[in-house]
Amino acid sequence: MSIVAAVILCTVVGTVGAIVLVAAAKFMAVEEDPRIEQVSACLAGANCGGCGYAGCADYAKAVVMDGVACDKCAPGGPKAAQAIAAIMGGEVSAVEKKAVVQCQGCEKNCKPSYEYTGIKTCAAAAALYGGPKACSQACVGFGDCVKVCKFDAIHIVDGVAVVDQSKCTGCGACASICPKKVIMIDEAGPAKPVVLCSNEDKGPVAMKECATACIACGMCQRNCPSDAIHVVNNIARIDYTKCTGCGVCVSKCPKKIITYPLKQA
Amino acid sequence: MIVKLAAIFFSMILVNNYVLVKFYGICPFLGVSKKLDSSLGMSGAVIFVMFMATAVTFPLQIFVLDPADLGYLQTIVFILVIAVLVQFIEIFLKKYMVSLYNALGVYLPLITTNCCVLAVTILVVDDYGADVATLGFAAAYIESLVCAVGSGVGFMLAMCLFSGVRTRVEACDPPEPFKGLPITLVSAAITSPYFMGFGGIVENIFNVTL
Structure with a gap:
């Protein structure tokens, strides 16, 4: 007898619970698009x-x-x-995004200012006088970006990060981890040039620090027909809403650091 | 009466803390205590589930299981009730409190099988079931509900304290074999004896015997 009672009790409790849940699922259903x-x-x-x-x-x-x-x-x-x-619904004309390292300070171009013997991460090295390279805005070159890249698209070559454009998806993981903020996500596409330097020192100082530094001479700014490139904080930066990709700055730059990094050779 | 309820409430938080003294609910205690926000959210859900579960299971025990002499079905029936409740809360949160639903994520269904909730419902029956005969059902029911909420708040206190401990531990650099769960367990072991020190404090403050 007690077995029957036990079975009935469990069944009743279970059924009541089931009814409650079914009702809740019906009346409180979240409609997902x-x-x-x-x-x-x-x-x-x-x-x-x-x-x-x-x-x-x-x-x-x-x-x-x-x-x-x-x-x-x-x-x-x-x-x-x-x-x-x-x-x-609707159309979109999207350009493929790619990461571009705005620094060419490899071992040959940018000499170290001190010998760094600490932990081999960019974040740690950057905290010590902005990194071991002479230019304090330079790519540190310990590969924090390499570790964070999920697509094996960025590597350290001669002490500076280089993006493999065929693998890069432009997700921006490297740009956000980079302590020096030298990686930019280029949304302008291959038709528009990029200034491959981040140095914010004045011309003579920049010239001593790195062979490929922007010396803030202003040649690009003076010659740009569409007022799209400006030297701010001693570094040339392009306004891609105005840039037409004409290439005047590329030819005028005395240091040859304005290029089309995304253009297929 | 109020003094006794207060004594029950605080004794559940400090003296009989479910996590740090009775060692129930260790799974969420270790799993969700990494961040203060998530531990607060989890504790909120646990308090709510403990209260609702006790509100349903206590009368169920007194009016159904005991008269029918089916006390041995306690565990299975209570688990059923708790499982239904947790599912219900999940549906409810998804509909009306989306941010909390997102915050709790995978942990909410874990309460279904949380020994902490089951322990509260069963121990409440053990502790206050006898009071039904002496004080009447209403008084015993209120006592049991206060006890359940107190247990939940105790769970919350333990979670919050431990999330604070863990943020400190995470900033440290323990030896390689201790990294992760081992150092968490060690710090839990160091945290819990402090609650042993609260033994007897509530009885003496409120001057009642529990």
């Missing part, structure tokens, strides 16, 4: 965080729910952006 799943299927799925969201799923949700721009998935590139645009 089916497009969220479609959008996340288009993304690269690397969860690199380059878009600025917690992960691919989070970004997909932001695209569908908040109407965030659909070209933020760097690893997915223009293909993913177009696929998302097709789902969300």
Whole structure:
């Protein structure tokens, strides 16, 4: 008899619980837009965080729910952006993003100012007088960016970081880890030039520090027909909203440090 | 009555702390205590689940299991009730408190099988079930609910204290074999005896016998 009672009791409790849950699932259901799943299927799925969201799923949700721009998935590139645009409706003309190291201070160009014997990370070395190189804005060259790159696209060559453009997805992981902030994510594409230096010292000082430093002479600024390049803090920087990619600055630069790093040779 | 309730409440937090004195609920204690935010969120969920679970299981024990002489079904029935409750809370949070739902993430379903919650419901019946005969059901019920909330707050206190300890431990550089969980367990072992020191303090402050 007691077995029957026990079975009945457990069944009743279980059934009541089931009814409560079914009712809750029905009345408190969260309706998720089916497009969220479609959008996340288009993304690269690397969860690199380059878009600025917690992960691919989070970004997909932001695209569908908040109407965030659909070209933020760097690893997915223009293909993913177009696929998302097709789902969300609308067109997009996205340029592939690539990382560009704005420093050419390799061992030959930029001599060390002291011998660094500490922990071999950029973050630690950068904390000591801005790094062991003569130029205190230079790439430190211990490869914090190499460790953080999920695509094996950045390497240290002769003491300076070099991006492998064929592998780079422009996710921006290297740019955000770099303690010297010499890596920029180029959204302007191969048609527009980049100043490959970050040195903020005055001309004569910069010249002594590194063979490939921007000496802030202002030749580029004076000759630019579209007022797109300016020397600020002793370093030339290009405003890509104005730059037409004409190449005048490239030819005028006496140090030859303004180039088209993304252009295929 | 109020004095006794206060004594029960504080004794559950300090003297009979479920995590640091009775060693229940060690899994979330070690797993979720890395950050103060997540440990607070987890503790909030635990307090809520403990309260709701006790609110349901105590009458269930007194009015259903005991009269039917099915006290031995306590464990399985209570687990059922707790599992349903946790699922319900998960659905509820997903609908109405999305930020908390995102914060708790994978840990919320863990409460389903959390020994801490089951222990509260069972020990409350053991401790205050007898009071039903002497004080009446209402008084015993209130006592048990206060005890459940106190246990949850005690859990929260332990979690918050330990998340503070862990942020300090994380900044240290222990020897290689101690890194990660071992050093966490060692610091937990050092944290817990301090709560042993609270023994008897509540009875003497409130001048009651529990």
